[in-house]
Amino acid sequence: MKFRLTISKTIIVLAxxxxxxxLLHAQEIGLQLYSLxxxxxxxVPGALAAIKSWGIHEIEGGGTYxxxxxxxxxxxxxxxxxxxxVGADFNELAKNPQAAIDEAKAFGAKYIMCAWIPHNGxxxxxxxxxxxxxxxxxxxxxxxDAGLSFCxxxxxYEFRPYEGGTQFDYLVQHTNPEYVNFEMDVFWVKHPGQDPxxxxxxxxxxxxxxxxxxxxxxxxxxxxxxxxxxxxVVLGQGDVNIAAVMKEAKKIGIKHYxxxxxxxxxxxxxxxxxxxxxxxK
Numbered sequence: 001m002k003f004r005l006t007i008s009k010t011i012i013v014l015a016x017x018x019x020x021x022x023l024l025h026a027q028e029i030g031l032q033l034y035s036l037x038x039x040x041x042x043x044v045p046g047a048l049a050a051i052k053s054w055g056i057h058e059i060e061g062g063g064t065y066x067x068x069x070x071x072x073x074x075x076x077x078x079x080x081x082x083x084x085x086v087g088a089d090f091n092e093l094a095k096n097p098q099a100a101i102d103e104a105k106a107f108g109a110k111y112i113m114c115a116w117i118p119h120n121g122x123x124x125x126x127x128x129x130x131x132x133x134x135x136x137x138x139x140x141x142x143x144x145d146a147g148l149s150f151c152x153x154x155x156x157y158e159f160r161p162y163e164g165g166t167q168f169d170y171l172v173q174h175t176n177p178e179y180v181n182f183e184m185d186v187f188w189v190k191h192p193g194q195d196p197x198x199x200x201x202x203x204x205x206x207x208x209x210x211x212x213x214x215x216x217x218x219x220x221x222x223x224x225x226x227x228x229x230x231x232x233v234v235l236g237q238g239d240v241n242i243a244a245v246m247k248e249a250k251k252i253g254i255k256h257y258x259x260x261x262x263x264x265x266x267x268x269x270x271x272x273x274x275x276x277x278x279x280x281k
Contacts, residue, residue: 049079058084112150
């Protein structure tokens with residue numbers, strides 16, 4: 001009898017441990033709010049409720065869609081949504097990083113991301129690149145000193161050849177990793193002809209955040225940071241190889257993942273993308 005009780009207790013302890021282990025290692029998948037940009041224009045509460053209905057808790061955004069901050073934060077709380085990261089304009093970071101810091105802290109976010117370096121048309125010059133290094137290092141230090149983290153989100157035009165590598169290599173090598181890191185958008189790495197997995201392997205300590213996005217097979221790439229919205233497909237149905245991306249991303253310890261669906265039918269595609277991610281081993 002005593003032996004049976006001991007076995008039962010052992011089984012219970014193991015079950016609790018395994019359950020805790022699975023919860024600890026379950027990957028939280030968030031959403032970049034740009035995915036629902038059109039719905040937010042007319043129905044902010046409905047957009048947030050849709051996100052909740054998909055079982056998503058972590059979001060990346062910025063701004064309040066015209067609502068008072070308190071009212072918007074109340075909607076976030078009602079839908080159990082946590083703002084992990086907020087976007088910041090490059091020129092704002094150059095002139096007044098404190099504004100981005102204040103917004104991030106108002107939301108309780110831990111990350112500030114910038115998704116675009118201003119440049120003329122399709123010409124991203126080395127001068128643009130070097131200005132970005134200076135702005136990111138300075139703003140990144142101020143953001144770091146405020147207890148937050150800064151990440152830059154490349155959009156594809158940064159992968160042109162430069163000094164035996166690419167302009168992106170220069171950006172990584174000349175920014176201080178204590179103050180500046182990166183958010184990989186796997187679509188915008190694939191689109192200019194790069195391999196997201198290889199890039200993570202090359203810089204395993206510099207990518208903290210990730211946008212999950214897949215590209216329609218047969219899409220012609222470019223290094224201009226442009227693609228038709230229709231080329232965004234359900235995760236796992238494109239040519240980015242999301243399964244390999246997730247395997248490597250977990251290996252290097254990506255902190256937060258956000259689906260970003262720029263297609264015309266995000267409310268149809270996002271649940272399918274979530275289902276695909278949840279069945280990955």
